Amino acid sequence: MPGTPDTICALATPVGTAAIALVRVSGPAAKEIAAGLCGGAAPLPRVAHHGDYRDLAGALLDDVLYTFFAGPNSYTGEDVLEISGHGNPYIAQKILEDLLARGCRMAEPGEFTQRAFLNGRMDLSQAEAVMDLIHARGERALAAANQQLRGALGRHLSPLVDGLLGVLARVEAYIDFPEEDLPPEDRAQLVGELERLQADTSRLLATSHYGAMLRDGIKTVILGPTNAGKSSLLNRLVGHDRALVSPEPGTTRDFIEERIVIGPHAIRLIDTAGLNPNPGAIERMGIEQTFGRAAEADLILIVMDASLPSPTLPADLLPLLTAEKSITVFNKLDLVKNIPPPAPAGRSLAVGVSALTGQGINELTQAIVRLADTFQVAVGDDLVAISARHADALGRARSALQDARSKLAQNAPTELLASDLRTALDAYGEISGKIDNERMLDQLFATFCIGK
DSSP states (O other), rough: OOOOEEEEEEEESOOOOOEEEEEEEEEETTHHHHHHTTTTSSOOOOOOEEEEEEEEOOOOOEEEEEEEEEEEEEESOOEEEEEEEOOOOHHHHHHHHHHHHTEEEETTTTTTHHHHHHHTSSOOOHOOOOOOOOHHHHHHHHHHHHHHTTHHHHHHHHHHHHHHHHHHHHHHHHHHHHTTTOOOOHHHHHHHHHHHHHHHHHHHHHTTHHHHHHHOOOEEEHHHHHSSSSHHHHHHHHHOOOOOSSSTTOOOOSSSEEEEEETTTEEEEEEEEOOOOSSHHHHHHHHHHHHHHHHSEEEEEEETTTTOOOOOOOTTTTGGTTTTEEEEEEGGGGGTOOOOOOSSSOOOOEOOOOOTTTTTTHHHHHHHEEEEEEOOOTTTTTTOOOOOOOOOHHHHHHHHHHHHHHHTTTOOOOOHHHHHHHHHHHHHHHHHHHHHHHHHHHHHHSSSOOOO
């Protein structure tokens, strides 16, 4: 935040009793506060110092370690001081009160990262990755957040911006010289470049759904006939009795959701009402919810009773039970000895288990991991998983590029074409948080000999 006159402070670790509490300070007063802790000497940047923290009245508050980071080589791009004290909430509060007395103010939510963005330490997509990193629930989500924090999305977005700037520079040149018009060969070349930009934008857009899976967990719906052991399977996978289990059909009438981690993936397990062909009024409402959840599912576990003939599943469900997103789980293998399970439902993979004894559960989790691995959309060597905000911006950019292609095909006025290109450029800019118009001017003057 260039020119910001104030210094902010906040507790950077969760509130509560712990071994360590870390207080972060950012702004012009950070160096002076650090020097005070050093007895007046200028602190060495990026070196941990040990000392007493005394308030303005000279009272000893804590025995601390503190580290000074000189701007711009800090998280926020400003002078930053990090104070590590004992994790007593009372001590942390007293240190914060003293910092306020020294002229600091409490930071607003996200203000340290906001300053990092405004000071050019990261683009907007990297700033968002900080939150993804904090909330990552699985190995894949953690890997994607780390790659985005290190600029993976920006690396793929930058060629799109540069390519579009080049196109816009050429179009703007013809606007500056109204007596000229785009010749047919230039229009054909521009169409090719816009097609490439559209295709590359679509590749990034294709990672949107996977990004939602990483952030929210893979929505995994457990469905099947009544008394097949759906709730028992949920309890086995979760590791404790989360759902009621009873021999009485229709025990689950509403859906039950639990979050777990299977291999590198965060999973949202959703247990649903059994598919009873003759349900009561309340049970029928639960079955309607089952159909709705199945339609929204990323992955479906169809649980069957291996000791009974496989029932006929509702016809509306069959299109969802594909090999790409479903696994048929034949439960109660403890009742069928060595008899192989029946054929799977639809075209899905089949796994036999016993939710009671745990038999086959490892094989089931391995099957879930293998299927979940296929959901990843490759974008070069990077694990890119865009957010809903990124998807909205990329969608608008792609639409604007299509509009520009249509105008080229119709020989529409160059000004209208340029307007569509700027709309696409603005949409790209929303992702990174910045588009420098001077970059387009640089390309304009480098490409055309203006003033000839």
